Amino acid sequence: xxxxxxxxxxxxxxxxxxxxxxxxxxxxxxxxxxxxxxxxxxxxxxxxxxxxxxxxxxxxxxxxxxxxxxxxxxxxxxxxxxxxxxxxxxxxxxxxxxxxxxxxxxxxxxxxxxxxxxxxxxxxxxxxxxxxxxxxxxxxxxxxxxxxxxxxxx
Numbered sequence: 001x002x003x004x005x006x007x008x009x010x011x012x013x014x015x016x017x018x019x020x021x022x023x024x025x026x027x028x029x030x031x032x033x034x035x036x037x038x039x040x041x042x043x044x045x046x047x048x049x050x051x052x053x054x055x056x057x058x059x060x061x062x063x064x065x066x067x068x069x070x071x072x073x074x075x076x077x078x079x080x081x082x083x084x085x086x087x088x089x090x091x092x093x094x095x096x097x098x099x100x101x102x103x104x105x106x107x108x109x110x111x112x113x114x115x116x117x118x119x120x121x122x123x124x125x126x127x128x129x130x131x132x133x134x135x136x137x138x139x140x141x142x143x144x145x146x147x148x149x150x151x152x153x154x
Contacts, residue, residue: 002061003065008024009069012042012043017040020139022135024131025058027058044072051106063113064115065118067118075119
C-alpha cells in the first residue's frame with residue numbers, strides 16, 4: 001500500500017465570499033500542488049474541498065496521512081460523521097448537517113483509502129500548511145475564469 005501525505009488549506013475573502021483551496025500531495029519523491037477557486041463560498045467549504053481534491057488525486061488504496069488546520073474538517077471526519085450518518089444527516093440538535101454534499105463526497109472518497117486525519121495549528125510555522133495557505137489565497141487573487149477551476153503544479 002502506497003503511503004501519501006496530503007496537506008490542505010482553504011481560504012475565503014469574507015465568509016461567505018470568493019474562496020480558494022489548496023492541497024499538497026506528497027508521494028515518495030513526487031510532490032504535487034493543486035488549487036482551486038469558487039466565486040461564492042465559505043471557509044469551511046474550501047477546507048473540505050481541499051481535502052476532497054487531495055484525496056481525489058490519488059489512486060485507490062493508499063495509506064494517507066492528511067493534515068488540516070481545520071478542526072471542523074478533522075473532527076467532522078474523525079468524530080461527527082458516523083453519528084450524522086446514523087441520524088440521517090442530522091446533528092445532535094436534530095438540525096440538518098451543513099455542507100452535507102461535501103461530507104457525503106468526502107466520506108465516499110476517503111473510504112477508498114486508509115486515511116488518518118491530523119489537525120495542526122494554522123499560521124504556526126508549519127511549512128506545508130503555510131504553503132497551502134499561500135496557494136489558497138493566490139487562487140482567490142488569480143480569480144479563475146470559471147467557478148470550480150483547479151490547477152496542478154508539479
